[in-house]
Amino acid sequence: MTTTDVPAATDRRARTPGGATERRPRRRREGAAWVFLSPWVLGATVLTLLPMAVSLYLSFTDYNLFDPPRWVGLRNYTQMFTEDPRYWRSVRTTLLYVALAVPLQLALALLVALTLKSVKRGKGFYRSAFYAPSLLGASMSIALVWRAVFNDGGTVDNLLGTGGWVNRPGWSLLAVALLTVWQFGAPMVIFLAGLQQIPPELYEAAAVDGAGKWRQFVSVTLPMLSPVLFFNLVLQTIQAFQVFTPAFAVSAGKGGPADSTLVYTLYLYDRGFVASHMGYASAMAWVLLLAIGAVTAVLFRTSRSWVFYASEGDR
Template sequence: MTTTGIHTPTARRSAATAQRRPRRERQGAAWVFLSPWVLGATVLTLLPMAVSLYLSFTDYDLFNPPHWVGLRNYVQMFTEDPRYWRSVLTTLTYVVVAVPLQLALALVVALALKGMKRGKGFYRSAFYAPSLLGASMSVALVWRAVFNDGGTVDHLLGTGGWADKPGWALLAVALLTVWQFGAPMVIFLAGLQQIPAELYEAASVDGAGKWRQFVSVTVPMLSPVLFFNLVLQTIQAFQVFTPAFAISAGKGGPADSTLVYTLYLYDRGFVASHMGYASAMAWVLLLAIGAVTAVLFRTSRTWVFYASEGER
């Protein structure tokens, strides 16, 4: 009994250690597999963000050491730079025009594809293709040629080239984004296929027509997917760069009508070599996108319907 009493605590400690060792080994293996992502996130995201935050408080021209100036870049941005506010207004106009048009077109095409009996896979791939190609500079340059004087739009409508008209150039940029509706379309299509057919049957029995079914069944049941697409496309729209750069040849013209925020940031940082000022602009953009996203999440409580919760 004495011998057993002496060795029992030791045996228990050994058993507990043996149980903890596999757990530590599993955690170690997990960190080994996660290490490429952690290293990449640290070196390629967190560290550059920290450097950018520091540079936003400096005067830095890419060639000389940064000189600390405190809040001067931010003060100049908000009080002394009219082009900055024009870029803000242009970006907001672009977001308000491009995002609703893109989501509306994506939803219409998704509804059409849902009712198709044949060729759904082909058309789904065909409509998704612009989302893969649209972000490239080559497509943006072709788009500029289409909307230039003597281009396709000029020949069809006889209105002249939109790319050279201050009142139409931003619309040409927005239409390029609208044309890339494939990604939200696929998400809408997946959401539509999850709506129970019984809901439409019950609405039909109650005398609801197609429009009433769309308003009373499709929209509420699809609202979480609509909200997801709205947040995603809004964030992307605030960061638009390639179409505006290509259509305006990097100048934001004509008359700053396509001077979106990121294009002006590029101009300040890499053309004028005011990298400290550009870094400050980048951080303001990050905060603005965060604020807009927070507002969308806050307002979603009033119109997004989750079937599992049974409430709006």
């Protein structure tokens, strides 16, 4: 090899895809990416993954928050499913709450979104006004006000003369559900964004074919809005299974009257922090996680038959 061939060979090695010269900049870029990601990775590990691992371990132990955990295997799970009637009452109450609150909330959110779509002036003000309850409704102060409204001698009692809903087993869960329905602002904003993406030409074509308002809603609006409806359905269902603050405030933390507002998370709180059975509460938390995952999987599975996408390849 001549002297003039050495720089050419070196240049070819520098340009080789697997060469060391190219690997060094790639490693520097990856290192910079991990530096920027490190706060998230650290937070996810310390605040999410590690507590989940500890919770999974505690679910197989007898732990009262004061003494060291004692391994008991599957006893918490067998006791939960076979020996605890209040557990199954909390499951039934939660399922009833989800079946009641989620459809009402989505229906109201869609109705308001359809109304705001046709508003010409002040749309931003109305959108903000309807969204505000979503920011305020999860607070304990609003839940306490809600309890006062539906209590004996409260606003509802004075207007309807039916007595306070809070102290009536057949009505107390409805009062809790209505607080969730009142927080329809978030799904309403998402519905409104989806409605604004529907091409007006579809409504014009439907009108030319003689379709009225209801027919346009069923044949145009709902199919075109189905991906947004599915998104809201999944999101609100997951949140409904985790409801806690309204039930805690309305029932004063007891789940009454007659366990009519004893939702799952409230009973979990009672077992873990009132009765100090943290191992049992950890087992309940993991069952809830698996149940939410199963329900979400079912929703995704059934969505293939009713969710419409513009491109069939997106299904």
